[in-house]
Amino acid sequence: MRTIIQGLVGGVIAFIIGAALLGIVRLAFGLSFWGGEASLVAGWLAFVIGWLLGVGVWEYWVREWFNLPVKKFEATGTSRYFTFCTDHKVVGIQYLVTFLGLFLLAGLLAMVMRAELMAPGRNYMSGATYNNVMSLHGTIMVFVGVAATVGAFGNYILPIMIGAEDMAFPRLNALSFWFVPPVAILLLASVFSNGYDTGWTGYATLASSTREGVIFYNLAFFTVGFSSILGAVNILTTVIALRAKGMYWGRLPIFVWASLGTAILSLIFTQFIALAMIMSLLDRVAGFSFFDAFAGGDPLLYQNVFWFYSHPAVYVMILPGLGIALEIISVFSRKPLFAYKWAVFGMMGVVVLSALVWAHHMFTSGMDSPLRIPFMITTELISVPTGLVFLTALGTMWGGKLILKTPMLFALAVIFNFLIGGITGIFLSDVPVDIQLQDTFFVVAHFHYTIVGGGIFALFAGIYYWYPKMTGRMYNERQGKIQFWWMFIGFNLTFIPMFWAGLNGMNRRIADYVPDLGNINFFTSMSAFFLGIGFLLFVYNMAVSLKKGEVAADNPWGGYTLEWQTSSPPPLENFDTPPEVVGDPYGYGEPDAKHVIFPAPAATD
Amino acid sequence: MSTTTVHHHHQSEGNYSKLTTDRVGLWLFLLSESMLFLGLLSARFYLAGTFRPPELNQALGVGITSILLVSSLTMFRSEVAIRHGDQSSFLRHLLITIVLSILFLGGVAYEWSQAFTHFSPNTVFGTIFFSMTGMHALHVLSGIFLMLLIYRNGRSGKYSEHNHWSVEATAKYWHMVDVVWVFFYAALYLV
Ligand SMILES: [Cu+2]
Numbered sequence: 079m080r081t082i083i084q085g086l087v088g089g090v091i092a093f094i095i096g097a098a099l100l101g102i103v104r105l106a107f108g109l110s111f112w113g114g115e116a117s118l119v120a121g122w123l124a125f126v127i128g129w130l131l132g133v134g135v136w137e138y139w140v141r142e143w144f145n146l147p148v149k150k151f152e153a154t155g156t157s158r159y160f161t162f163c164t165d166h167k168v169v170g171i172q173y174l175v176t177f178l179g180l181f182l183l184a185g186l187l188a189m190v191m192r193a194e195l196m197a198p199g200r201n202y203m204s205g206a207t208y209n210n211v212m213s214l215h216g217t218i219m220v221f222v223g224v225a226a227t228v229g230a231f232g233n234y235i236l237p238i239m240i241g242a243e244d245m246a247f248p249r250l251n252a253l254s255f256w257f258v259p260p261v262a263i264l265l266l267a268s269v270f271s272n273g274y275d276t277g278w279t280g281y282a283t284l285a286s287s288t289r290e291g292v293i294f295y296n297l298a299f300f301t302v303g304f305s306s307i308l309g310a311v312n313i314l315t316t317v318i319a320l321r322a323k324g325m326y327w328g329r330l331p332i333f334v335w336a337s338l339g340t341a342i343l344s345l346i347f348t349q350f351i352a353l354a355m356i357m358s359l360l361d362r363v364a365g366f367s368f369f370d371a372f373a374g375g376d377p378l379l380y381q382n383v384f385w386f387y388s389h390p391a392v393y394v395m396i397l398p399g400l401g402i403a404l405e406i407i408s409v410f411s412r413k414p415l416f417a418y419k420w421a422v423f424g425m426m427g428v429v430v431l432s433a434l435v436w437a438h439h440m441f442t443s444g445m446d447s448p449l450r451i452p453f454m455i456t457t458e459l460i461s462v463p464t465g466l467v468f469l470t471a472l473g474t475m476w477g478g479k480l481i482l483k484t485p486m487l488f489a490l491a492v493i494f495n496f497l498i499g500g501i502t503g504i505f506l507s508d509v510p511v512d513i514q515l516q517d518t519f520f521v522v523a524h525f526h527y528t529i530v531g532g533g534i535f536a537l538f539a540g541i542y543y544w545y546p547k548m549t550g551r552m553y554n555e556r557q558g559k560i561q562f563w564w565m566f567i568g569f570n571l572t573f574i575p576m577f578w579a580g581l582n583g584m585n586r587r588i589a590d591y592v593p594d595l596g597n598i599n600f601f602t603s604m605s606a607f608f609l610g611i612g613f614l615l616f617v618y619n620m621a622v623s624l625k626k627g628e629v630a631a632d633n634p635w636g637g638y639t640l641e642w643q644t645s646s647p648p649p650l651e652n653f654d655t656p657p658e659v660v661g662d663p664y665g666y667g668e669p670d671a672k673h674v675i676f677p678a679p680a681a682t683d
Numbered sequence: 684m685s686t687t688t689v690h691h692h693h694q695s696e697g698n699y700s701k702l703t704t705d706r707v708g709l710w711l712f713l714l715s716e717s718m719l720f721l722g723l724l725s726a727r728f729y730l731a732g733t734f735r736p737p738e739l740n741q742a743l744g745v746g747i748t749s750i751l752l753v754s755s756l757t758m759f760r761s762e763v764a765i766r767h768g769d770q771s772s773f774l775r776h777l778l779i780t781i782v783l784s785i786l787f788l789g790g791v792a793y794e795w796s797q798a799f800t801h802f803s804p805n806t807v808f809g810t811i812f813f814s815m816t817g818m819h820a821l822h823v824l825s826g827i828f829l830m831l832l833i834y835r836n837g838r839s840g841k842y843s844e845h846n847h848w849s850v851e852a853t854a855k856y857w858h859m860v861d862v863v864w865v866f867f868y869a870a871l872y873l874v
């Protein structure tokens with residue numbers, strides 16, 4: 079609590095200073111002291127700095143810079159989770175819980191949308207309110223997709239998997255997390271400013287002409303980018319420099335490779351979303367004309383910069399999930415990961431290709447027509463490396479003895495759902511089809527199959543899989559299975575009809591539709607409410623098991639990777655004796671397979 | 684071979700030291716930063732092609748560019764000096780670098796005051812000019828902040844030939860800021 083109060087106090091003081099400094103400059107130029115949106119932006123940027131100084135930057139960095147005595151405030155027990163804590167396992171849990179909270183909130187907003195869409199016509203809210211709800215739902219879900227899985231397991235599990243004691247830069251790791259709470263505050267605050275109606279894409283020129291709430295969106299996206307970039311630097315450096323003895327590149331668990339690919343994408347591309355947000359803000363607040371066609375600007379520039387990040391971002395959302403699914407499938411099939419090298423090759427292929435496809439979001443934007451063809455081809459090419467990952471999953475299961483516990487069920491659902499998402503993606507990458515289906519519910523169904531059916535199902539798979547490791551308790555298996563089938567059926571009943579509604583011309587991002595589609599939408603809404611209840615079952619299972627679950631063994635699944643070779647939960651710095659890796663991590667069913675040994679520590683001097 | 688007492692680095696593959704780890708992290712961060720500038724550079728050609736207004740102050744452009752290039756050289760000298768443990772040369776060259784970078788910022792400010800009258804941000808070239816030079820100037824400003832910090836700590840003898848990572852990191856950052864400017868200068872003043 080102390081950390082959060084310090085952050086808020088620092089933030090508020092800094093906000094006042096920031097807005098006042100801008101006010102003084104404005105006065106010097108003969109303008110009014112309070113500049114409305116301009117002052118809000120200046121205040122916000124200062125708020126973030128003040129917040130960070132308050133939560134930990136002052137104590138962990140500034141005092142050191144100025145050679146002041148560093149008094150670190152190290153909490154223990156549950157209160158650690160509310161502090162600036164450098165333990166990677168604490169940071170992982172902070173990410174997980176924060177983003178699950180945001181996920182529930184965004185899910186609730188989806189329920190609100192489905193309530194309005196239950197019947198044609200206006201039912202509960204104005205079109206403007208619907209647009210606000212839709213925009214906030216999309217933005218929060220994108221943040222969850224980008225940061226939840228890699229933030230939680232990239233921090234908690236990845237360092238243990240490679241035999242490290244912590245991340246390469248533990249302080250920076252804590253810092254990346256503490257960028258998140260102010261973003262959450264900001265998005266919630268947008269509600270009090272009448273919200274914004276641009277969707278999560280914030281396209282020019284709507285963004286420069288709509289209500290002021292849109293600057294909350296711009297600033298939130300801009301700020302969350304810092305968190306992504308710092309996190310990516312940390313994950314990459316950790317994997318490059320902190321692997322245990324014998325952990326050669328060819329022995330890295332596949333989740334580590336997936337996180338590595340994710341981190342490369344975040345490192346390179348996040349700067350472009352920051353740039354898109356800066357350009358938008360400059361246009362709106364400072365009278366610049368990047369996107370103002372009357373002044374010689376070009377609205378399509380926004381879409382190019384935006385999607386240059388946001389297409390790779392969908393792989394930031396899905397790659398860690400595919401990594402988790404492959405880990406689980408290998409353990410629960412009791413078979414080595416099939417064609418490991420090809421899976422790695424596939425993931426890296428996705429990373430490279432994802433830089434070359436962004437304009438498939440712009441086929442109807444008025445871009446140069448002939449240019450659409452190469453983008454169609456590169457987009458369809460992406461199914462080759464993703465196909466390799468699929469074949470790895472199938473080959474691993476082939477002839478295996480599948481153990482259908484909850485994590486495995488979720489992992490199999492990831493493969494199933496992502497397949498549907500992938501195949502419908504091929505339709506959308508095709509220019510003539512896309513021109514018909516652009517901005518319909520077909521698109522909505524497609525990307526929910528990839529990001530929710532793939533990414534979020536994988537998040538659940540990972541939570542169930544590593545729950546014993548992280549908490550030291552087992553979740554309730556029966557409830558877990560019920561929740562899985564509940565969610566899997568609910569999910570498919572919700573989103574399959576959306577393909578149909580989209581094919582029949584139902585537009586997205588609009589509170590209304592033709593009356594003919596009333597029945598299918600009623601069905602979709604009922605399914606969505608059913609799906610929503612599934613998440614409550616999950617929360618119940620997790621919360622109750624935390625106290626009452628049976629005590630977990632160190633290695634309940636018989637996994638070979640390093641996180642299962644230490645206690646549940648692992649001690650501070652993860653291993654009592656430094657591990658030495660002696661073989662590949664997936665020797666399931668092979669008689670003499672050994673991934674790791676713990677040599678007796680040499681006598682120290 | 685005995686294990687070292689370095690806290691977070693027992694037995695890592697390839698025996699990376701803390702210093703190497705820091706270097707890897709810094710290079711990755713610089714790579715990421717350069718993407719931001721690459722984006723702005725692309726926007727310049729996307730929006731305005733190779734258009735360049737005749738009012739640009741070419742003499743000033745050459746002047747501030749030379750100042751910045753010289754500052755990279757003095758920063759390099761400063762880093763080499765501390766690598767050899769030469770405290771006074773380290774501090775002297777660092778101070779010169781700080782003065783040069785403040786001069787550079789002064790030059791940009793003067794250029795801005797002139798530019799406002801010819802191409803304001805309402806025009807497309809103004810948009811490009813002010814956003815590119817502004818983003819770069821922000822990085823110069825943070826570079827100056829870092830240099831002041833290590834100057835202050837350097838005077839109290841914090842760095843030595845074996846312990847000067849902060850100096851090395853600041854120097855690398857500064858070189859990146861300078862390299863970016865070479866591209867920006869060419870894109871704004873020369874094309
Ligand atoms: Cu895309």
